[in-house]
Amino acid sequence: MVLDLNVSIRENNSIPVIDLEGEIDVYTYPKLSDALQYVFETYPNAKDLIVNLDKIRYIDSTGLGVIANGANQIKKINDGFINIINATPQIKKIFDVSGLISANFKIFDSESDAITSLTK
Amino acid sequence: MTNIKLTIPSLSDYVGVVRLTASGIANRMKFTHEDIEDIKIAVSEACTNAVQYAYGDSPGDIEIVFSIFEDKLEIKISDSGKGFDIDADVKTKEDDPEKIGLGLGIVFMRSLMDHVDYDTSVNGTTVTLVKKVIS
Numbered sequence: 359m360v361l362d363l364n365v366s367i368r369e370n371n372s373i374p375v376i377d378l379e380g381e382i383d384v385y386t387y388p389k390l391s392d393a394l395q396y397v398f399e400t401y402p403n404a405k406d407l408i409v410n411l412d413k414i415r416y417i418d419s420t421g422l423g424v425i426a427n428g429a430n431q432i433k434k435i436n437d438g439f440i441n442i443i444n445a446t447p448q449i450k451k452i453f454d455v456s457g458l459i460s461a462n463f464k465i466f467d468s469e470s471d472a473i474t475s476l477t478k
Numbered sequence: 479m480t481n482i483k484l485t486i487p488s489l490s491d492y493v494g495v496v497r498l499t500a501s502g503i504a505n506r507m508k509f510t511h512e513d514i515e516d517i518k519i520a521v522s523e524a525c526t527n528a529v530q531y532a533y534g535d536s537p538g539d540i541e542i543v544f545s546i547f548e549d550k551l552e553i554k555i556s557d558s559g560k561g562f563d564i565d566a567d568v569k570t571k572e573d574d575p576e577k578i579g580l581g582l583g584i585v586f587m588r589s590l591m592d593h594v595d596y597d598t599s600v601n602g603t604t605v606t607l608v609k610k611v612i613s
Contacts, residue, residue, distance in 0.1 A: 361494035361497075361498075381494065383490075383493055383494060383497075383522055383526070384490040384493050384522075384525075384526040384529060384530070385490040385491055385493060385494060416497070416515075416518065416519075418519050418522050418523060418526070418583070418586070419523055419526070419581075419582035419583040419585075419586055420526060420583075422582055423582060448512065448515045451512075452519065452586070455585065455586060455589045455590070456582055456585070456586075457585075
């Protein structure tokens, strides 16, 4: 069984979306870090970035650390936010335990919910 | 009580193997799906700390012992590295946004398991994690 992380990047209503599939841990988190840096360089004026966790089966503190660091960056550069979508109840619990949600990023149940809110 | 022992090199590649083993053992013990996910995260966090801090640039071994009791699973994660000051390390990491995930690892272990214990010295560190079976 291969434990890996697949990353792809697209746009929805001009908002960059990072689709993730697999597991985010100490072995795979550099791929997520690279994807965030790529998005920040490709979309230097973006105020919002969506991270789609629909196909993420596992995330730990290393993954949350990368997302929190990315959220700090987009906040500093454009006063923007990272928006998490499609997190499982277990992953929402991890975000909750981390205490990072309100300070660093927003969580939406679905991509359509996020797009509706972010394009108002 | 039954013991299952696993030894991995202190390389990030192998943390997922420990997670898979923990998941298999916890599933066999009839833990709930939520508890199994909690155990996977806690054991990964302990292994991640050992991978990142125990040995510096020269990898060593990490030994994981799963002790299966009727009413609980006890997991000991041991390295023979340089040891560390838990409270000082958490503070340092919280002050450094680049390393925020590392302080979080200790928060997760404490939040997700029923009991967590650290035994650390210049000869190495053992983290003990306990999750009770709710019948």
